[in-house]
Every structure is written in structure tokens, then in C-alpha cells.
Amino acid sequence: DAATYDGSMWKEIYYAKQLDSTNLEAKRVLLEGRGAEPGAVVCEQQFSGRGRRGRGWVSPLGAGLWMTLVLRPNLEPMKASMLTLVAGLAVSRAVEELYEIPATIKWPNDIVVHGKKLCGILTEMTTEEMRMTGIVVGIGVNTGITDFGEELREKATSLALEVAKPDEVDRLMVFRAVLRQFQSCYEQFMQTKDLSLLIDDYNARCITVGHRVRVEEGASAFEAWAQAVDAQGELLVRLEDGTSRTVCAGEVSVRGV
Template identity: 35%
Template sequence: MTTSTTREFNLLNLLRNGSGGWISGAELSRQLGISRAAVWKQIEQLRQEGFRIEAQKSKGYRLLAMPEELTEAALTMGQVLPIVGRRVITLGKTDSTNLQAATLGAEGEAEGTVVFADSQSAGKGRRGRTWCSPPGTNLYLSLLLRPAIAPWDAPQLTFLSAVAAARALRNVSRLPITVKWPNDLLVNGRKVAGMLNEMQAESEQVGWVVLGIGINVNMRREQFPEDLRYPATSLALEVGEDVSRLAIARELLAELDRAYAVYLRDGFAPIRSAWLELFPFVDRLVEISGAGETVSGRVTGVDGDGALLLVDDRGKELRILSGDVRPL
């Protein structure tokens, strides 16, 4: 954060924690170590960013509402996380948040940096597919991490991001979010979010990993492309009203930080267990298609590399590395 942004962040935290909602200009000046005139300038800057702040001579200031626009101040107010969100970059339109985060990774950016965009011109999906990224409706973000893991363990982080995103969406929307192997989130059988993780590695060590996440928040039915391979939906379509992008984003940052802390401390096992609890196809028959081949079998779980494990009708164990899954 710049010094100016840090002061805004600290001011917001004081406003948020004010007794009865109010905090005097003198108290703000004292705690921030700046003049009352400087406090007023910071208040005006926050108002321009969309924060609704009331002022009364006898009481001081109080925060009435936060903006829906995704600003660094709004995303981080009152939420200091150990790793995720150490630096938050918010863009208007960009080519791809994954590309932006990957560039930062190559330049030596510290882990925990998150890139948000209001829209993408080249949003990326799995297998080179395009991710529909209209402005003002959804969440598009990429998190840069530098875990000390081998390249072959990097797919585990796809499951980490799926668990964190599913928890965040459940917490805010109260919808029955489930996971679809390997990297999608579903609600009522329709895709509501997807993950695309990319990495740079040398020999036996990962240099950096980018966790890309796209969430359909307030997309309308007519905004979805007609040629989607899988039925899609948005949180707004499922709950019947618009959902706060800011609330989802803040909750997601917190859940990503929690999940990453668990992963660094305890490895993949607890992440895999959490993912399997969200996966509705365990012990069910599924069909998997991809690369011109289709296989079917009963799902038994996922292994340490993130491969889907099946048993076919002859009792043969199958290990699936990629493909599109559908229940039978």
C-alpha cells in the first residue's frame, strides 16, 4: 500500500469501530497522527470512492455504507490477513487477471498479491476456452502464491481454491454450492464459478503459482454465451436478487487465506477431505469424456495429485487426469 492508501485504510477501520458508529474529528486526528484538516481531506477522498460517511459537528463522523465498487480500501477494510491480500490491485478492464498476476510473479512480486478486474478482454478458461467476462457483474481475480512445493504438487492448489471459493459463496449466498472435478463450482447442477491455476517452475521447485477464479455473481440469463458446453448460472439468478460482489470478494480473500494456512501447515490431506465433502459424485456412476475418449465408472475419490479415481464395471481401477464429468 502507498502511504495515502494506508491512511485511508486506517481511517476506515477507525470509522468502522467507532463507538455507536460515531467518532470525533479530534479523535481521528489523534489516532492517525494527522491534522483535522487532513482527516477531512481523507474523508472526502473516501466519499469520492463511494463510501457513505455522515458528518455532524457535535458527533464527528460515522460510516453509513461501503461502495459496491471493488476498491483496495473496500476490499481490505478491517481485514488484515497474514498472506492473502498483502497487496490488492484493482483494475478496470484488463486482458486477463491471470496474465497480470503471472507478469508480477515473473517480476518477483511477493506472494499474497491479488489482482481484481471489473472486466476481461481475454478471460481464460480450462483447455484454452474463453471465460465470458462482462463488466460490472461478476468477480474476476488471480492470487499469486509462492509455496515451497514440487511442480507435480501444484494441481493440489486447484482444490484449495475450489474449497475456499465454495465456502465463501455458501457463507454469503446460503446456496448449496458443490464442486465439480477438477475445477468448477456448481449450484443446483449449473456452473457458477471456475478456477484456472497456472505456474512457473524450475527443476523440482515451483517458482510461483497463480490461482485464477471467476465467479458469476450478477450475470443475467441473456448475458451468457449460447454455445456454453455446460449449463451456467449466477448467484443472482439462483437467489432471485443481486448479490454484493464486494461481500463475496472479501469473504473469498478470508477463506483463501485460511485454506492456504491449512495447506502450508498440514499439507493436502485436509484440503482433499474438505473438497470431497463438497463433491456430490462420490460413490456415484459418472461418465468422463475428453481427448476423443469416454470412460465411465464409480467414483471412489481423488488422489494426492488431484486425479479422479474410478472403478469401472469390471472392477478395474482407473486414474483420470483430465476430462469433463457428468453423472449417469
């Protein structure tokens, strides 16, 4: 009953105890025409969780909320990546609605609490005969008490590690809040097919804005000041020589300096 709030747009929730990846399952649902959209896939454990840039995503049992939104929007494929920012804003709002912790956004789409990553988002498309037929938005929120291991300990966090009362972290509640907040952001996004109605709140939550960033574009890299995110989801930066340009999320990786 996660999606049964008043006015819910969600037509189908697919739950599984275990999956390779909710993103992979969501793409199979679309390609096989198995369900009704908009929908969501959610599971307890992923044994092949996927991250951005071909990386994996550690997704053990009880450690997090592993979910993917299954959408068939009437949208140009060029605009699909904007849904990543829509989802980031929705998760930030959902976390702040439920818990007294600041859930900031690292452009384009990491949710960061006290400098550590709480949530990652991976948006993918399905294509059939060269046409985009659907979009899946994968959201991984760390919720439990997990030992992330040496490599991630300094970089990752979870709701249970951040809130005052870890016992009160309830994955179903987080799931429901994310679905509700996403719907509200998504409806505003689809009105204009860009982020113009959402971008002020996005910028207010975005820790990248106002900071120095290092932009890595393939083999070359440069440093700049991040000024704002625009309604297309691009990051506006000012370079050393005073000129400005935009940086597009798909092409670059931005690290705080």
C-alpha cells in the first residue's frame, strides 16, 4: 500500500526480496511490456547493483532502500537526464520531511548529509528500434547500520547513522515519501519539460553552487567556480579568465576542490 496516498499516480509496484538490480528489472518490465506505468520496482537486496560510470553499488540485505521508477514519459531523449535532478530534489525533500537532517544535493544527483553520500541515482533509457520507449530512474538510499568497508567509510553514510533515533528509520516510510515527493516534482517538470518550476529549490539545496569545482572532461580538466544550475539541469561555471560556460552532467565528473 506504499503508493496509495490521495491522488497517487503510481499504477504498479513490483516488490521482490532479491534482484540482480532494480534498474535491470525495471528495463525488463518496460521491454517486455509487463506492467503499467508509472510504476516502481523495489527490493530488499541486489546482488548486481549498478552505479554511475559502470561502477557497482553495494546493496546488502537490510542496508538500504533499493528502488527504480518505471516511466514512459512523452519526452525527448535529450531531456531524460533531467529526471535525475528531479529525483534528487524529491529524495532531498523526502528525507527532510521525515528526519531532522540536512539532505543536500551534490550536482547533478548525489544526496549528501554532513559531507557524506546518503543516496545515489542512476537514470537509464530503454530503446526499441532506435527510439526511446521508456526511462528508469534508480534510487539507492542507504538506510541501515552498515559497515561500508575501508574504501567507502569516509565517503558514505546512511539514515540510521545520521539520525538521533536509528530505530525509527523505516524503509517503507522513506519509500512512500520518495514516491509522493517524486510525483509532485515530476508533475511540475512535465508541465514545462524543463526544471524551471523546480530550479530555485534545487539550487537552494545544492552544495555544489558557490563552491570551487574541478571539471573533468575526458582527458582534460579545469577548475572553476560553480554559480548555479539552470533550468536545463546544466551547471553554470565561471572560469579563471572571467568567462562563463555551462557544464553538462552526462559528460563530466565534478569534484569539489
